Amino acid sequence: MPQLGDAIPSYVPRRRGDTVRRMTPPRIILVVVDTLRADYLGCYGDREKLTPNIDRLASLGVRFENAYSASNFTAPAVASLFTALYPVSHGVYDFRIKKLPPLRLMELVAQNGCVRKAVVDFGFFKSYLGRSFDDMESLTDLAPNWSTEGPVVETRRAVEWIASHKDEPFFLFLHISPPHAPYRFPGKYYEQITTGEKWRRTTELLRNHAVLGGLFPVPEGDRIPDGEIERFNRSARAIERLEVQDDGIGAVRDLYRMEVRVVDEMIGVLVGELERLGILEQTVLSVSSDHGEELWDHGSFGHGALAMHNEVIRTPWILCCPDRIPPAVVVETCVSQTNVLPTLLDLAGIDLSGVPAARSVKPLFAHPAPGASAKGRGDSPSVFSDTERWISVVHGGFKLIAPSKRRRFPTRAAKLRHALRRTKMMLAGNDRRGIELFDLRTDPGERKNLAGRQKKVVSALMVLVDGYYKTAELASVGGTDLSAAEEARIRKELDGLGYL
Numbered sequence: 336m337p338q339l340g341d342a343i344p345s346y347v348p349r350r351r352g353d354t355v356r357r358m359t360p361p362r363i364i365l366v367v368v369d370t371l372r373a374d375y376l377g378c379y380g381d382r383e384k385l386t387p388n389i390d391r392l393a394s395l396g397v398r399f400e401n402a403y404s405a406s407n408f409t410a411p412a413v414a415s416l417f418t419a420l421y422p423v424s425h426g427v428y429d430f431r432i433k434k435l436p437p438l439r440l441m442e443l444v445a446q447n448g449c450v451r452k453a454v455v456d457f458g459f460f461k462s463y464l465g466r467s468f469d470d471m472e473s474l475t476d477l478a479p480n481w482s483t484e485g486p487v488v489e490t491r492r493a494v495e496w497i498a499s500h501k502d503e504p505f506f507l508f509l510h511i512s513p514p515h516a517p518y519r520f521p522g523k524y525y526e527q528i529t530t531g532e533k534w535r536r537t538t539e540l541l542r543n544h545a546v547l548g549g550l551f552p553v554p555e556g557d558r559i560p561d562g563e564i565e566r567f568n569r570s571a572r573a574i575e576r577l578e579v580q581d582d583g584i585g586a587v588r589d590l591y592r593m594e595v596r597v598v599d600e601m602i603g604v605l606v607g608e609l610e611r612l613g614i615l616e617q618t619v620l621s622v623s624s625d626h627g628e629e630l631w632d633h634g635s636f637g638h639g640a641l642a643m644h645n646e647v648i649r650t651p652w653i654l655c656c657p658d659r660i661p662p663a664v665v666v667e668t669c670v671s672q673t674n675v676l677p678t679l680l681d682l683a684g685i686d687l688s689g690v691p692a693a694r695s696v697k698p699l700f701a702h703p704a705p706g707a708s709a710k711g712r713g714d715s716p717s718v719f720s721d722t723e724r725w726i727s728v729v730h731g732g733f734k735l736i737a738p739s740k741r742r743r744f745p746t747r748a749a750k751l752r753h754a755l756r757r758t759k760m761m762l763a764g765n766d767r768r769g770i771e772l773f774d775l776r777t778d779p780g781e782r783k784n785l786a787g788r789q790k791k792v793v794s795a796l797m798v799l800v801d802g803y804y805k806t807a808e809l810a811s812v813g814g815t816d817l818s819a820a821e822e823a824r825i826r827k828e829l830d831g832l833g834y835l
């Protein structure tokens with residue numbers, strides 16, 4: 336372990352009023368678990384408590400109770416994560432990224448001498464994030480048979496890399512895609528962690544279910560049968576419209592829960608390695624997701640289509656650095672995905688003053704007593720989530736979902752589905768503009784649309800939405816065009832994943 340004064344440079348926070356503390360060398364690990372919704376984790380209240388490793392991490396650091404994705408699917412959400420900008424400013428609204436937002440925060444990481452490594456599940460990250468890393472490995476490079484135990488391979492690769500770089504300043508981005516459907520861990524992982532009658536009934540139901548059995552095959556033995564992933568992807572659009580009965584919904588939720596449980600095991604491997612190496616105390620470790628997943632909470636399955644309810648846009652965010660963060664702090668103030676990277680850099684002592692958009696939320700948790708709740712600390716921010724179809728704002732305990740001003744539909748079918756949903760809402764007596772309003776303090780499940788009755792609240796939140804669009808600085812953000820060859824490569828990969 337290098338000491339102060341060794342060849343490794345030391346880093347001193349430069350913000351006025353900060354306690355001057357050195358972190359030598361800064362180590363930052365950003366784990367993004369694709370499609371992980373908050374409420375399936377024990378520390379977020381899941382009664383089955385199947386995530387002991389993530390729960391323990393929360394007890395060692397800070398857990399954000401109300402963290403929101405900046406969008407409802409991967410491409411805009413990850414762009415927000417790395418730029419600290421909302422979609423309206425970085426301009427990434429789908430996977431066919433024409434303009435690449437500048438990644439100024441990652442430039443700061445480089446300027447502070449960190450070696451930058453990424454291990455990611457999706458190869459398309461290389462196109463818009465690859466230039467910000469010294470090395471980015473995607474699962475396609477690591478495990479050609481990615482449908483089976485790729486995430487396990489990724490985690491192993493990440494911990495090996497950490498072990499060989501532990502004495503250097505580093506930034507590691509680990510992106511793992513379970514519990515993104517299709518559920519693909521081999522059955523042997525499930526079998527190691529689950530037993531009992533409930534699981535037997537779940538698997539039996541899925542194997543015998545006329546529709547779900549094909550879409551959600553129960554993994555057995557060492558691998559998922561060939562072709563299952565492709566079959567799921569081909570059917571992905573159909574799943575969004577599938578009418579499923581309660582027992583089928585329960586079975587799919589059980590499979591999702593199993594995926595979350597295996598992800599938790601991998602987080603345990605990562606944390607265990609940091610402890611074995613003796614660097615957990617001085618490592619800024621963040622675990623969050625890009626967005627959540629609807630499991631028929633509001634009548635459909637998936638993310639990125641119609642859904643802006645909390646099962647899709649409320650994400651977990653846990654931050655651990657025992658040397659700098661008191662244990663077991665819960666922050667209840669709403670925070671955004673755009674706060675994640677600035678906060679990690681701030682904790683590592685990297686000066687953010689050159690990136691005006693960067694908002695660290697370190698003041699929300701920096702000084703409370705261990706175990707304290709940070710409820711009410713700081714102001715009451717407005718947190719936005721934005722897609723080409725919907726925009727949502729959470730403010731003062733209320734959440735508004737309104738049609739996007741950028742509204743575009745990729746297909747005629749998507750437009751028709753949207754029209755159908757809006758008609759149903761109008762028939763149900765809700766706001767004619769398709770606006771939904773929920774009081775999250777009394778209705779966290781977003782069951783009771785108050786838009787028709789609370790018109791003053793709707794108007795006030797619509798002012799915030801107008802402000803969101805007005806403050807967009809798309810023109811000033813600029814970007815880099817993708818080459819035609821690069822765009823063709825991305826399209827091919829996305830097609831293979833079932834996105835196009």
Ligand SMILES: [Zn+2]
Nearest residue numbers: 369370409625
């Ligand atoms: Zn995603």
